[in-house]
Amino acid sequence: MSQPKVIFMPDGKESNVEEGITLLEAAGFAGVHINNLCGGEGVCGECKVRVMKGNVEKSTKSIALLSKEEIQKGYVLACQTPVRNNLEVEIPMEARLEGEQILMEGETLAFSIPEEIERPPQEEAGVSFYSPLTMKMHLKLPFPTLEDNLSDLERIYREIQRKTNISDPEIELHKIRGLARILRKNEMKITVTLGRKNSKFKIIQIEGGDTVKRNFGIALDIGTTTVVAQLIDMNSKEILGTKASHNRQSRYGEDVISRIVYACNRNGMDPLNKAVIENIGDLVKSLAREKGVELNEITAAMVAGNTTMTHLLLGMEPCFIRTEPYIPTATSFPVMKASEVWIPIHPDGVFACMPCVSSYVGGDITAGVLASGMGDSSRLSMLMDFGTNGEIVLGNNEWLVCCSASVGPAFEGGGLKCGVRATKGAIQTVSISNGDVRYNTIGDGKPRGICGSGVIDIMSELFKNKWIQPDGKFNTEKDNSRIRQTEEGKEFVVVWADESEGGNNIVITEYDIGNLIKSKAAVFAAATVLAKSVGVDFKDISQIFIAGGFGNYLNVEKAILIGILPDLPSGRFRFIGNSSLAGARIALLSNHAFEKAQEIAKRMTYFELSINPDFMNEFIAALFLPHTNQQLFPSVMEFIR
Numbered sequence: 001m002s003q004p005k006v007i008f009m010p011d012g013k014e015s016n017v018e019e020g021i022t023l024l025e026a027a028g029f030a031g032v033h034i035n036n037l038c039g040g041e042g043v044c045g046e047c048k049v050r051v052m053k054g055n056v057e058k059s060t061k062s063i064a065l066l067s068k069e070e071i072q073k074g075y076v077l078a079c080q081t082p083v084r085n086n087l088e089v090e091i092p093m094e095a096r097l098e099g100e101q102i103l104m105e106g107e108t109l110a111f112s113i114p115e116e117i118e119r120p121p122q123e124e125a126g127v128s129f130y131s132p133l134t135m136k137m138h139l140k141l142p143f144p145t146l147e148d149n150l151s152d153l154e155r156i157y158r159e160i161q162r163k164t165n166i167s168d169p170e171i172e173l174h175k176i177r178g179l180a181r182i183l184r185k186n187e188m189k190i191t192v193t194l195g196r197k198n199s200k201f202k203i204i205q206i207e208g209g210d211t212v213k214r215n216f217g218i219a220l221d222i223g224t225t226t227v228v229a230q231l232i233d234m235n236s237k238e239i240l241g242t243k244a245s246h247n248r249q250s251r252y253g254e255d256v257i258s259r260i261v262y263a264c265n266r267n268g269m270d271p272l273n274k275a276v277i278e279n280i281g282d283l284v285k286s287l288a289r290e291k292g293v294e295l296n297e298i299t300a301a302m303v304a305g306n307t308t309m310t311h312l313l314l315g316m317e318p319c320f321i322r323t324e325p326y327i328p329t330a331t332s333f334p335v336m337k338a339s340e341v342w343i344p345i346h347p348d349g350v351f352a353c354m355p356c357v358s359s360y361v362g363g364d365i366t367a368g369v370l371a372s373g374m375g376d377s378s379r380l381s382m383l384m385d386f387g388t389n390g391e392i393v394l395g396n397n398e399w400l401v402c403c404s405a406s407v408g409p410a411f412e413g414g415g416l417k418c419g420v421r422a423t424k425g426a427i428q429t430v431s432i433s434n435g436d437v438r439y440n441t442i443g444d445g446k447p448r449g450i451c452g453s454g455v456i457d458i459m460s461e462l463f464k465n466k467w468i469q470p471d472g473k474f475n476t477e478k479d480n481s482r483i484r485q486t487e488e489g490k491e492f493v494v495v496w497a498d499e500s501e502g503g504n505n506i507v508i509t510e511y512d513i514g515n516l517i518k519s520k521a522a523v524f525a526a527a528t529v530l531a532k533s534v535g536v537d538f539k540d541i542s543q544i545f546i547a548g549g550f551g552n553y554l555n556v557e558k559a560i561l562i563g564i565l566p567d568l569p570s571g572r573f574r575f576i577g578n579s580s581l582a583g584a585r586i587a588l589l590s591n592h593a594f595e596k597a598q599e600i601a602k603r604m605t606y607f608e609l610s611i612n613p614d615f616m617n618e619f620i621a622a623l624f625l626p627h628t629n630q631q632l633f634p635s636v637m638e639f640i641r
Helices: 023-029 060-064 068-073 152-164 179-185 248-252 256-265 269-291 307-314 363-372 452-464 510-533 556-561 579-589 591-603 613-621 634-640
Strands: 005-009 013-016 048-053 075-077 087-090 134-140 189-197 200-208 216-222 226-233 239-246 298-305 350-353 381-385 389-395 400-406 426-433 436-441 483-486 489-495 506-509 543-547 573-577 604-607
Touching: 005 023, 013 023, 023 248, 068 075, 134 152, 134 298, 152 179, 152 189, 179 200, 189 298, 189 350, 216 269, 216 307, 216 579, 226 269, 226 579, 239 248, 239 269, 248 256, 248 269, 256 269, 256 307, 269 307, 298 307, 298 363, 298 579, 307 350, 363 381, 363 389, 363 543, 363 573, 363 579, 363 591, 381 510, 389 510, 400 510, 426 452, 426 489, 436 489, 452 489, 452 506, 452 510, 452 556, 489 510, 506 510, 510 604, 510 613, 543 579, 556 634, 573 579, 579 591, 591 604
Parallel strands: 005 087, 216 298, 298 350, 381 543, 400 604, 543 573
Antiparallel strands: 005 013, 048 075, 048 087, 134 189, 189 200, 216 226, 226 239, 381 389, 389 400, 426 436, 483 489, 489 506
16 A cells, blocks of 8 residues: 655645545644544544645535635645545644643642641651652661571561561562672662552662662643643652643544544544553653653652543543443552553552542542642632533532533633634733723734633623623624624624734634633533532632633633622632642652542542533523623622623
């Protein structure tokens, strides 16, 4: 079979591929990202590309999702276009991924390192109750004599127990085979690395000399959109570096449902698993190289991710997560060796995952609850994590309840006519005063489209200026040159063509606004149902923690204005950034915290909204700006009168 060459512009990357694979798959082989919400099903229209040279077959699905003008210019859907001959393809700006804004970590919460926490009075000297998942111990063993004739291994056990009260740690045969020579070569002075596996300890490695200061760990946040890795000094608890990248699984679908479909219906488990393993491997190697750390010196890794991402990372089929009654393969996971999941740290290093709660409340949320401290406080708090799904947790140190609402991709710029992810050129803030539209873009360059925080700003500003009505329809009584009627319906021009990088008007349509209202209604309805289920009013909540990348750039006042967040004083909202990564780091550094995370996950009561009769009523009631019940938003009503 021939192998046509495909060149992707503007980067000039090329790949020789098997004849018959799609342009989307060819892009993946070339290391080129093309936006793709639906996992190659041909229904989202996000993977539009322009064929500059060569001939391709036009599919009926492509034609249905392209305008007449786009078809004439040579646009096709990459996921529906097979490669039959040599091609040169241009990826338009709105389909590219450049300069993505990834939230590494929030600066708003100060987390105490384990040693700063008061220890229980009954704790004995030795291993701290708040100890990391792995620790190194320098041992100076007495030389054997006829009177002290214990075996080499028993001599190590005795010294460990003398220092720490740990008796009979587990050890594998291959670590014993060269032990006699290591001991005598180093005059009985060695360093033992101990790893925790639940309540037991295991000897990970035995090194000659004193290498105690060279012990490192990795905290990982495996998000649907991004993967973030953090290199930690396990002795000082210092963060040595943080790196992030786009989740390479996105070539198989931008959201968890698309990836589940790809994994289970298109034999995609292996490529999805390999994609995220490669992600992690590249980040870990890059961090280690930059900080002068050997991969074998990294002895532990802790991962936090949603339930589907955790399944795909561990090679477990997620197929039944998306079908009623929505059952994952597992919600808690064994502590394992890094080599079992092909993570490039010490092969026998400890690898652990934060426990999940249900199919749609994962380890990232457990990590968020741990990091926020809401599970330890007597005050009533709420955690809200915005994404394709909106996860919400409510409770305190006595009880925790949680739910997940399907929000859709609109808050991440997906499914909108001019929506883009939070990448270079994305409009992220907007203000309108006296008819003048002002905006700010990521990277301060010319605008390419509108990301999630930008569309929230636009909606609130349009509503505040009474250019859209509470039902989301444009106010035709207002004389405004930016509001235009097109063949596809009404739209508002945010950026005129001559100001944009692509030379096209950047707009938000009435249809876009309708989708955004549905998304915000799902979030508010979920929070309302959760609160009502335990007899709580929003006014009773002391703090609302807002987590996640989108949440970190959210304007609280504007979010309240259109009814995403409850109408509470702004002081009650706290942005905690990437709490998933923070929680993973805390659990990496403290076995007590890891045990607490497992207790948190077990303590959370999950409410399935799809069978909750009140959810649909609350959802319908929230399909207005800010809400049909205006008494819920007194500050908004006073503001817009």
